[in-house]
Amino acid sequence: MRADDRNFGCRIKRDLVYKGYEAVVMENEAFRLTVLPGKGTDLIELLHKPTDTDFAWFTRLGLRPKEAAFGDFQSQYEGGWQEILPNLGGRHQHRGTELEAYGEAALSAWRYEIAEDGPARIRVVFRLELRSLPLAIEKSIEMTSGEAGFRLEERLTNVSPSVVHADWGHHITFGEPFLVPGTLISLPDGETCYALPAKGSPGGFGVLPAGAGRYALRRPGGIGAEVSWDAEVWPYLWFWRDHGGEASPPYFGSHYNVGLEMFSSPPAAALEDSIAAGTAVCLAPYGTVSASLAFQVLLP
Template sequence: MQIAYLENDVLRVGLLLEKGASIFDFTYKPYDLDFMWQSPIPMRRPFVATSALPEGTFHDYYYGGWQEVLPSAGWANEPYMGTYQGLHGEVAILPFEAAIAEDTQELVTLNTHTRLYRSPLVLQRTMSLKRGIAALFIHERLYNESTGEFAVMWGHHPAIGEPFLDDSCIVHTPVAKVEVMAYHQNGLWEPGGDYEFPKVKNRRTEQLQDITRILPKDTRSVDVVFFKELTEGWYGLTNQRLGVGFGMAWDKDLFKYLWMWQVYGGHTDYPWYGRTYNCALEPFTSFPPAGVKNAVENGTALIMKPGEVIETDLVAVAYQGEGINRITLDGLVEQ
């Protein structure tokens, strides 16, 4: 499969161009540490599955890493605008075109784009590294080619794993409320909301517990939670044993919610069968992961007007320290 690497003196970022231009490698060179989770499912070319899943092929091809999710998130049985989007939409599966825009000692920039298959959308993503800065700068342009309105759920799905992830990790983010999705039989948290951040009811102990602290694999739980009422768009996930972290910043007026997928060894059915330990912190326009039609009905879908263009910037950073106070869109980590 065709890949691209962006590198400077402190970061290496690997992109799988033929599959969503997904990030499979985000390595912080001073620690030789790749934050991205690698699942037990191998990285393979798209293939003919042994049987067709109603949800589509996302899970069959999901090797871990960081995917962009568009135009729908989660799995829903009902179609939208005459077609089914499957699990997590199209973008994570589609091939991207790519071209090097700049390649100097000071700046490397890669332009990528794709035209969606079942949706009237064109996504352009420009990714850059600057010399001496441990930050990946992302500029995106989403264009609705339709002559009518088109609703989307849009987000980023970076899954973080070992050896970085352990029970010394803690999430920092400026939010007010937490909602827990009724997601799986092995869920640890009591579904519902809105909980006052960061305390959520533990179903096993009936006590309130800090949801920002990563739990060990032997917890045998799996949950999806939503952080709501963001005052700013950023988070940091810090490993306090190592004194290093991964974080993101974004426009909170576009990506209004931060999802957290917590897999602490408890996803015991397809496709993980209890083998996985990871978490994902995901800026999203909408919630929950139940398909775009549901997001339209609950008022969280992003409704694009005919011919509308949306442009936005995000940044992903690596940093040192035991905690942070803020991450800005220029890649600055305030401690």
């Protein structure tokens, strides 16, 4: 049997197109992950198969084909999970180079290769060379048989003889139908830091202490998810929440979701702001920074 025809254990489906985007599906007996290398390696499916629980959240518009009139991050934002690099804020100039809002990594097509493909374990490596700054990023996603989750290993490299700064992180959102009022969010000490209110409640935005680099969300008496990461590289945990209580754009009160997003810096309008604050990742000439992240389903 060809590896890409295997229908048991760990397996990978490739050469797929979903809504106009190249897609890669990684799965095992318990979990299915769908990645869009053609759209910034967005993760658009985080499915626990035994309970049919998908932790990925979609906006009211969902995933739409790329169109010339709507090429920016917000216009293409479908929800889900994005890699953010090399900047966090709005579109601006940095050292004479135009940086797109939220960085080019989430707007670009990545290359990928199958590094391991057996029923016990699979691993896919995604790569991107940025155009705006002399940076190359490599992301390895690994899944093991029977485990409800996956592990992500990343390496960011300065490919120039100059010092290069960047902001870097992961824009992860959760929403309905997984999220319900009463869902609890906890940090590494196990104490609840937030309980989701009723739909129609006010939302908000802030930064939580990343601590040891771990948080969990759990429905009342039910399933949940834990995300853990290298807090030394991504020491700021952004906490965005929209409970449908605001009628302002871009969502017009249509959503019930939270974002729990680990970044190298607190919110900043421009990369220069993070550099001035001393929070931007600093890469020496030809230097490398590595980091890891894991997603795990929590059962009742």
